[in-house]
Amino acid sequence: MNCFDYTDIEFLLIAGAIYLFIAATVAKIGSYRVCGGTKAFITSIILTPFIGIIYALVSPQKHLIKTVHYRCTNCGLEYVSKYKYCPSCAKEGKYCRLEKVSMKTY
Ligand SMILES: [Zn+2]
Known part of the structure; x- marks a missing residue:
């Protein structure tokens, strides 16, 4: 039982x-x-x-470093500074917007 x-x-x-x-x-x-x-x-x-x-x-808090960069939705290239269109794709006549990517690193 x-x-x-x-x-x-x-x-x-x-x-x-x-x-x-x-x-x-x-x-x-x-x-x-x-x-x-x-x-x-x-x-x-x-x-x-x-x-x-x-x-x-x-315990002390970890130091957070937030990095922001911009990635092209078309070719996948990443840029540190913001452009209206992806410079690489603009050469080929394609005006692709860049999407903001933020990453957290310790
Ligand atoms: Zn591109």
Whole structure:
């Protein structure tokens, strides 16, 4: 016979899911910090998410460098400065618009 009541298992599953969800949230916060998402996640699982979030918040924030460049939708060439039309395609008589591409690097 199963020693667990059905509702007990259900409760454990829900509690476990909530626990993992909170730990994943802490990991997301940690991924923007020097400590990293994995360390924040492990800390949350072992030492509870409460300690995990403190651990993540105490760790300094990573430096974000946002680079913006412009990519031609036709030929795929990328430019650092903005042009009204792609200079490469304009030579061939095609006036293609450039789309803005922003990237985040740590
Ligand atoms: Zn082009």
